[in-house]
Amino acid sequence: MTTFAELGVDQDIVDVLASKGIVDAFPIQEQTIPLGLPGQDIIGQAKTGTGKTFGFGIPVVQRLGLNPAPGVKALIVVPTRELAVQVYEDMDMLTSGRATSVVAIYGGKAYEGQIDQLKAGAQIVVGTPGRLIDLNNQRLLDLSGAVQVVLDEADKMLDLGFLADIEKIFTKVSPIRHTQLFSATMPGPIVALARRFMTNPIHIRATDPDEGLTQANIEHLVYRAHSLDKDEVIARILQSEGRGKTVIFTRTKRAAQRLSDELGDRGFNTASVHGDMSQEARERSMAAFKAGKKDVLIATDVAARGIDVDDVTHVINHTIPDDEKTYLHRAGRTGRAGKTGIAVTFVDWDDLHKWALINRALEFGQPEPTETYSSSPHLFSDLNIPAGTKGRLTTAPRAQSADASKSRDASKSRDGSKSGGESRSSDGRRTRRDRPEAEKTPQAAPAAIVDGPPAPEGSTETEGGGTHDGGGSEHHDGNAAPRRRRRRRGGARTGGAPTV
Structure with a gap:
């Protein structure tokens, strides 16, 4: 295995990688970094997950220097938002020891934050074609100073119909530039694109051509x-x-x-x-x-x-x-x-x-x-x-919810006051049913009413088992006196229920 230091990578970048446990270079990195550092145009062909981002990212960061001037100097174009975020994170890590700023430009997020970073002088832009062209058309993104250009996952951009957008982007960047193109496959339109916009590129394949179509691991x-x-x-x-x-x-x-x-x-x-x-x-x-x-x-x-x-x-x-x-x-x-x-x-x-x-x-x-x-x-x-x-x-939410429900039910059955429908008002004070004198009165009411004459016409049952006839027989302030007067008018009931 070859270390990044042996490939000629600056020490501050080597230290940043080492802090993340990255010391040895992958095959694609071994082959592209020594060519990319001096500015050779590269066509890199490798499968996903082989370390391409550092393969093109390290030369981009190192060639910009420790303290590049404000303004877009490097452009990395990717096909999807998710890949933009991933590449941005890797590039941000590589520049953590330098005065270089990275911004991610892609759709689905507000313009303001991305525009602010551009106005602050970000030197490296990672973005998707649509949002890049959009901001460029609004004259909010100036690509004329981009001397480092990378196309990542070029075959995917072809599949998504971005080929025309890529060609338009190439007309916006500096004509004198260092260009790197990475793709898992090399269909005809991608080869034609490379011939048109690259200068004597070297084609690098990171894997053996005889390797099977699927990874052996x-x-x-x-x-x-x-x-x-x-x-x-x-x-x-x-x-x-x-x-x-x-x-x-x-x-x-x-x-x-x-x-x-x-x-x-x-x-x-x-x-x-x-x-x-x-x-x-x-x-x-x-x-x-x-x-x-x-x-x-x-x-x-x-x-x-x-x-x-x-x-x-x-x-x-x-x-x-x-x-x-x-x-x-x-x-x-x-x-x-x-x-x-x-x-x-x-x-x-x-x-x-x-x-x-x-x-x-x-x-x-x-x-x-x-x-x-x-x-x-x-x-x-x-x-x-x-x-x-x-x-x-065993810790599934449904099981936890069922256990919690059983626990609440058991708690209610042990506390008779809760089964009677205790409640709290919106300001947190206990309502009438929570007061001791009110708890006793509703318990006697059903015995006095069940065997007696029916409730007056138009009345309705209340939650506590009594009646409310809309005529003020039970006050909303919790006064139970009207209920006691109603029981006295009923006289003695069959079954000997005592009157109050």
Whole structure:
């Protein structure tokens, strides 16, 4: 392994990385950093989770110097909001020992904060194409001084239809610049883009061309599962021995939220990321997941590339992805930074044809997924689930709520005054039913009324068992005297109820 210091990285950056436990460089970093530092244009081809951000980020920060002048000097373009946040955090860490400011520019958040940072002189901008062009058109973002330009996940930007926006951005930046382009794949339009806007780029592949399509350090398990049993299966998988952070992918936003609510009710610490959530809510979920406050993240595919967490041990495909590329992006959330991982995929009966295509494209050799239920012995053995595990944690909220309800009921039954309907007024004072003299009077009232003549016409039963006829026979101030007068007029009752 090669250290960052051996690659010619400045000591302050080396120290910042070391403080985070990052000392040795990954293959993509070993190959790109020595070329990027002197200003060589680079096309970097590597799968997600191989350390690309530091591969292009360290040369950008180091080439700007310790104290760059205010104004945008470096531009990093990414396809999604989640990836913008991730790259921003990494770049912010790299510049923590320097007078260099980083700002994230993307949609879904208010303009004001981003504009304020630009006006304050931020030198590095990380952003998505739409918001970058928007601010540039409003003359709030000047890109003419950007001499460092990076395109990250270029193939994803092509898939999302950002190619025209990228070309427009290149016309706004400095014509004399250092350009780096990173992509997992190299389709024709990306190659054409590189030829048009880059100067004699060197193409670097971080992996062996003969390496298999899927990562060898990820175990792939494929089950044919019943839709009504999936929640139970997932809940048991989440109790596997050695399970760390887990990402669960669903096909729709509604399914993501439903599953998040269901697993939360079963006692699991879940967060969700999907299109129906505000950008702030999505960022809070991602931050909680990265910090370990939540260990289960439920997401739709829109968030897949923004989940850059090294300690994800399991990826679960609640619904099968539409194609092999999406499968690889999902599975790539685990097994990162050289660690091992497990990818579990559920295939519905109606989606067997999709699995056949993915299986053929990725050369899995599993044409028939194993029929699996929450009670299947092979599920427990495949995923190291302890015997007897059920789909609900003992600390599940529903169980706690039921216990609390029983405790309250028992408390009420022990306290006779509560069963009689005690209450408090809005200002916290005890009402008439709480006063000792009032507690005695209502208890005698039912005996005096039940066997007597019916209540006057138009009267209604009160909560305490007496009557209220709207004519002032019972005062709202709690005076019980009218009730005693009514019993005297009734005379002696059958059964010998004493009069007051």
